[in-house]
Each structure stands twice: as structure tokens, then as C-alpha cells.
Amino acid sequence: MSGIDKFFKNLTPRERALFESGIKLGAIFHQFIGTPVSLFSVDSLERTIEECVLNQFFVSDVSVRIDKEKLRQRCEKHGYAMLSSEMLEVLVIVKVENVKVISRLKYIEDLDYPLMYVEGIVEI
Amino acid sequence: MSGIDKFFKNLTPRERALFESGIKLGAIFHQFIGTPVSLFSVDSLERTIEECVLNQFFVSDVSVRIDKEKLRQRCEKHGYAMLSSEMLEVLVIVKVENVKVISRLKYIEDLDYPLMYVEGIVEI
């Protein structure tokens, strides 16, 4: 990955970790929204999205949770639903050198919006 | 699903099975192309795409295969790749009443094209 690093000389590890965290959340949302999902396949979809994210640079941990109660309601009529922004919650930890950025994608009820935000930055 | 059936009175089971087969292949391609994948996560991605497809109406069987050799080559530099049309092969069997349509998405080397086509129609 050294060929890539030269593009990032202008950022501190902290800054790069923030930029990379945004990339991961934006990517997950726009790749997987619309995927057909049911109560039968939801666990497997969660694990697979996690593995997809773990493939990417700087991801040290990730947790994907699809809201089972909302999914159950959406599945009542037809047995399955399309993955929607209201159901999807993702926690990603990106580590660049000594900096960890913990960021989250979560549907915020009050805002009626799937928000991507930073929960914490840890320098080790 | 009876509410849905009234929209399909104008099609024979054979015709509906063909229409539904096209939907499944078009959906898989455009949902999952671009997904980050590695040799580590490829099996899990294959199984999860299969489960996603099985959720949908009329799917009686599905098999997803991502070409491991092409993936290995694409992963050499960076450890992972984006799922591309050259790598993805899908076999879907759709059953409507007494008709089974076997269709396939496969990258055809000679055509340089990810072709979706019908391999067979079986009336039982």
C-alpha cells in the first residue's frame, strides 16, 4: 500500500482516519441499500457486510446491525423486504497509525435521517 | 401474494416465469457489482447473495459463484477488489406453477459481456 501513502502526505493520521471513516460509511450505505432481506437471511447479510467492510484499508473493527423489529414489520406482507435506511446501523473503527476513529451510521428517529457521525477519536 | 397475482392474469405461467427470471438476474447484477470482496470473504458473499435471491418470489434454487482465480489476480495488489462483471456467475431457477425456468448470468469471454440468458424451460 506504499504507493497509496504518497497521496496522503498532506494529512495527519487523525485527519486520514476521519476521511477514511467517511468513505467506509458512505460506501456501505450506497452499496447495500435495496438488498432483498428477510428474517431468514438477515444474520448472514449482517455478517457478510461486516466482512466486506473488513476487506477495506484501515478498518480494524466493524459491527452491522439490521433492526429485526422493523424488518419483521416490513416482511409481514410479502415475506421479505428491501434493506432500507431506517433498519441499518453500522459501527466502524478505522485505525491509522496511532489514531482510532469510531464512527456510526444510524437512523435517527427525530431527524428522520440516516446519520453518519463520529462517536469518538482515540489517540493511543 | 394473492393481491399481486391479479396483475399477472395476462401471462401464462411460462411467460411469468421468464419475466421473473429476468428481474432476478437484473437485480443481482446491479445490487452487488462494486461490493468489496477478498479471498477471505468471497464464500460468505456467495452464500449471502444466494440467500438474498431466495427471499424473492418464485425462486426455487440459486447458485452464485465468484471466480476465485480472477479474484486472486485482482486482489494481488491491495488485498481486496470490487466485485466485477467478469467474476460473477449466477444460476437461478424460477418456478411458477408447473413451469421451471433455468437462467444464468455469466461473463462470456468471446463477447466480453456479462450475459443473462435462459438455459432451459421445463414444464412438469
Next chain:
Amino acid sequence: MSGIDKFFKNLTPRERALFESGIKLGAIFHQFIGTPVSLFSVDSLERTIEECVLNQFFVSDVSVRIDKEKLRQRCEKHGYAMLSSEMLEVLVIVKVENVKVISRLKYIEDLDYPLMYVEGIVEI
């Protein structure tokens, strides 16, 4: 496209037109759901989806309509929304030799489902 045709010897023009119609609708849905859209950009998005579909084999006409009233409501809080299945309506006409298949993607309120169905088949 002659190299492709040999894969379709087992289908009548009518059958192939049905299969291709399904492909187009499945593709549109899973490609564009989730796209950020506002009242400012909605017309341009509709035209561009139409042009994307017209690129594909056998498409003789297409019309994409995003429900402006639903979009307005979804945009109230944040100025834009993600394209969702409730908003999107598509009419596609696929022509294979002497057969035209008119198919539609439409969110059906009663079914709470974005249905893809065939409105008519015309043999000329």
C-alpha cells in the same frame, strides 16, 4: 449482437421480450434506489435514468417518473432524500422482432410493494 443471439435460440421473440423486460426493471430498481435526489435535481435524474435504460438491448421506449409530492415530503427536513421504492415509477417498452412488451415498475399502495409487472404484449 449476433454473438449473443445464439444463446437465445431456445426462446420465441415473445419469450425473449418478457425475459429482457424483467432484466431492465430489476436493473433499474437495484441500480438507482438510494440515489440522493431533491426537487432541484429530480427532472435531470429522471431523464438520465431513461437514457441509461435506452442504452440497453431491445429497449424501444422508457419513461421514468419520480413522485414529486412524495419527494417534497421526504425533502422537507433536510432538503434532499434518497430515492426510495415508494417514489419510483418506470414504464419500459422492449421490442424483440415483431413483439413489444410493455412492462412497469410501480409502487402499489395496497400491496405496500414496488411491483414489476407486464401491462401488455403486442404482436405487430
Next chain:
Amino acid sequence: MSGIDKFFKNLTPRERALFESGIKLGAIFHQFIGTPVSLFSVDSLERTIEECVLNQFFVSDVSVRIDKEKLRQRCEKHGYAMLSSEMLEVLVIVKVENVKVISRLKYIEDLDYPLMYVEGIVEI
């Protein structure tokens, strides 16, 4: 958007601009890769992706360029192609308060990788 701002108290404008820049680039890539495109529809697709991005928070400017020469080659056989990472270049300018972050998605030949990186940060 004030309801959203309280989630970002822990970031400086500079940090938030970096995080938001990553979101935009990750989103564009994973939303639009795979879109059917031809020389006929490419300009319209570029403009529409730009408008989609402009809808999102903090985007002050965006430029999308699809490589016409690569597209022409990919279109030779079948008249159209799927938008791929080799063809797509995006420049996004995100502005948070007095900070502008200029970031880019570009396929880097040497790396054989669609890189997302920060070209500059300007504090006004």
C-alpha cells in the same frame, strides 16, 4: 440541519469537512458503479451525478468526468458499457464553516486502484 450539528460537537470544522468528504466519495462510487452508459448518454450521466452530489450537505462544488476514450473502447462491441472504476473521476469540494476540503476519486493506473484522496485543505 441544527438537529444534526449536535452530533458533531466533537469535531473541528476541518475534521468534519474531511469526514464529510469521505462520505461523498464513498457514496458516489458505490451508488453509480455498474450504471449502463454509452457515448450518447455519458454527458447527461456526468451532470446528473454532479447534481446528486450537490444535494448533499456541505458540498460547495463537484465535477464528474467519465473517461470518453475508455468508454469508447468498452462500447465498441455492444454499444454501451457498465460504468466502471477505471472510467470515473470525481472532484468534490466540501465546505464546513471556514474550511474547504478538495478531494478526488481517480483511477490511478500505477496502483490499478480507484483511489479516494484529499488534494488540499484551505482555511479561509
